[in-house]
Amino acid sequence: MLGPIFFFGISILLISYLILYPVVEYFRDPKGLRKYPNLNTFSGLTNLSFIYEAHQGFRSKKLLQAHQNAPVIRIGPNSLSYGDPKAIKDIYGHGTPCDKDRFYSVLAGSHYHLADVIDKPDHARKRKILSSAYALKNLEGWEHKVADKCERLVRAFDTRCTGPPGGSEEKLISSDDLTVDYRAWTNFFTIDAIADIGLSERLGFLDAGNDSCMAERMDGTLYTVPSYRASLHATARAQSNLVWGYDWYPMLVKLSKIFSRRFREYWRLNEGWNDIVWHRTCKRLRRYQAGEPLDDFFASLMENKSGHMNMMEFGEIMAEVSIMMNAGSDTTALAMNNVMFLLLKNPRCMAKLREELDAVLDPEDVVAPYDKIRYLPYLRACLDEALRIYPPTTFGLPRRTPPDGATIMNDYVAGDTTVSISAYVAHRNPSLFPDPESFQPERWLGEKGKELQPYFISFSAGARGCIGRNISYLEQSVVLSTVIHRYELALLSVDWEPARWESFNLMSGPMPVKLWKRTFESEKLVTS
Template identity: 65%
Template sequence: MYSIIVAASAAFFFVTYFILRPVFNYFRDVKGFRKYPAINPIAGITNLGFMWEARKGFRSKTLYEMHKMHPVIRIGPNSLSYGRPQAIKDIYGHGSPCTKDLFYSALAGSHFHLADVLDKPEHARKRKVLSSAYALKNLEGWEHKVSDKTARFITGCDKHCTTPLIKGAPGPDPKDLTFDYRAWTNFFTLDAIADIGLSERLGFLDQGSDLVRGEKMNGEIHTIDSYRRCLHATARAQSQIVWAYDWYTLNEKITRILPTSFKSLWKLNEGWNDIVWHRAMQRLRRYQAGEKLDDFFQALMEDKNGHPNNLEWGEIVAEVSIMMNAGSDTTAIAMNNVMYWLLKTPAALAKLRAEIDSVLDEDEVVAPYDKVRHLPYLRACLDESMRITPPTTFGLPRRTPPGGHTIEGTFVPGETSVSMSAYVAHRDPTIFPEPEKFIPERWLQPDSKDLQVYFIAFSAGARGCIGRNISYLEQTVLLSSVIHRYEFALPEQSWTPTWKESMNCAPDSMPLKVWRRERMTVEDEKVGL
């Protein structure tokens, strides 16, 4: 009898809390959100609706199709997505009272890092610590490391070269698709950020794989077979369950034990934690041994005058983690995507190649940054690729202040989650005509500077990406170098990658045929390693 009462009570609580209460709040509609169309039938009642969209794999694409008709879409009981240009300034712009949403605190570890800290004064403190390391004036210090990684990329690319594609052929022989550009650009960015940030050589470009060592907190060193799989699995798992903020921790524990795909994702997440811990501990040991290195870790430990910052070790590890994550993944995606769009648009590729050839010597292997940094069509190609396929597509959530805030001319009550997807913003036809077409020339018109206000590939406002200078440096040098030296071909001209959206929107592998350009005939070129 007692067990029946307990079971009935539990069932009553479950039905009341998870079904009746959300339905009651939906119809009560305290904030007046029921007037907005929802992304799916249950999204206005429960966050399970948006979690389902995340599970499907490309929620921003669904939002884009809906935003063609609706300026505001309800994506959760307390969450709104915006689709008109004014929302960018209202939500993300300098002076906006919106703060980072609880989304970030739900995902934070024991210590906040620069990307997830909510408190504005705390964010300002962190940004001040790191600003000297990320400053534009440090590009000269980073360039030799980027050039080194470019040379190693080219060595790997040379090894995968095949004979030139026969003119008029419908496409390459499948056996000649020897170079996975997606994987190699990721090897590049992982090697680069480890060197720039921690003065460490991971060696992924040399070995042609991302086999890496990890370290548990007890000091045990072990081998992890794929850095990328660990990194991407973590984002995939988190992006599917985080939207019910209050229940994230419980949902994580549940999905760790259920016999579903989540279980393997969380196992790989443990590998990611070990990768980060090992990198941080190795660099700490070098610092303690007295090495003074020009990298981000040094900036975390000391200010530019050599005075200790006295940060807690947990905060330093958190900053190392986000640097290794955001500092590599988005740039690798951007590198892959711009090559894809250029190969899909031969006229743009030819125009870019002519611009690059005009400033580089015929036998120049690694493009010097000073020669290519101001090439207008090169920058236009990079920006246009990040417009049409932004590496970070999902709407970075912000929270309205307690007193509410006006967005797109309409008052939004306080403590509401608001966002705008870059995928949506970059496809507004009033700002970007023919939004589904790759048109670099749109960035070279007399009024093209006006477009930058609506270009949010690096977010916007005070919380914009602090690493954009590094990203442009890496993208510019690598793309210039490989376009100058090689020809590439997609599996077929109609081929498209499969994009999967987690926090970022990542393409699957992109196998290419690669061969040396015929104009480059000097056989004894040496790549200075």
């Protein structure tokens, strides 16, 4: 008899918690959020609605469509999305009263890293420690590491070159000639580069042509993870699908492991990622403890330039290594892939960029020297325009209004409300970016380009903006200049498109290209 009564009681509690309470709160509307349009039918009632959108694969595109009709959209019972770039300053700018949202603490491990720390004094402490590592002046010291990886990329590409397309003006490409997956190889580059810059470790992905990687369990067991990228991306896919129900996230993780074969595989690969980070951190710590003098990111974590210890706990050090190996590789690789894709789709822009590069680079420059290219305006314009159209991190980085509320775009928003603006949405505002879907690097040139910078948030904005943007621009500039100067490239066809899906980043599938060496005028004269 007690069994049915217990089951009935639990059922009533669940119905009350999942249905009755949300409906009552929706109509009670204590924060005045019901005036904003909903992203979908249930957005005002439950966060499960945004989890549903995340499972569709490209939630920011759905947001873009919704923001065509309204500047503010309600994406959850306590969450607002903004579509007007004028909200950037109020949400992310220097002096904003908004803090990082609970989103970051839900995903944080035992220790916060710079990207997910919420407490402002703790963030200031971390940023002070890390700013010296990421400072612009350090780029000169690390440029040789980037050049070394770019030389290895060139070596790999040279062995995979084919002959020029034959015959007709259409230059038909055979699928057999698609010898380079540009997406994979640029990712090998960024992982190798950040491992060297950050940990003075040579992973050797560019030499091997794959991302098989050593990992270590906490008991000291060493084993090989077949794919660094697969482990990293699986982690992001699992978390980005489930995190939006903050209070329910631990339960959703457990349920996903029970009821979804796909998610069980994601979480299995996630263990590989954790062990990759553990091994990298332990290995580099042993070198530090042995007194090996190395100038890298890890050294800056351990002590400042005066040699004084920063006194960071091991868990905190490992958290910083994790975000460095994650964000420091994947977002830059996506940017590299996207700018090449857009240039191949826009031959006029490719020709203009190549002309700018040829004017400063010599035929014998195997790797583009950074001092020759760092101030080229059209090169930077191409990078920024690609970052505008396909920002690597597309989702709205969530912030939370202070307890007494905040004013956003002259509109009062109640306290402890989640607010955000997606870079994918902001960068498609036609009043700022006319014809927003077209690739127009020229929009970033001159005074007009400077006026657009406050609305460019591929690296976020304000005090919490990406600390690694200088390294990213260095790597992007050197690789793009080297490849464009040395090679010709072609997609399978003019209408080919890569597969894209959104986790936290806007991911891209393989991009197979045909690659062949350029012939310079001086070489033509010698052979004629």
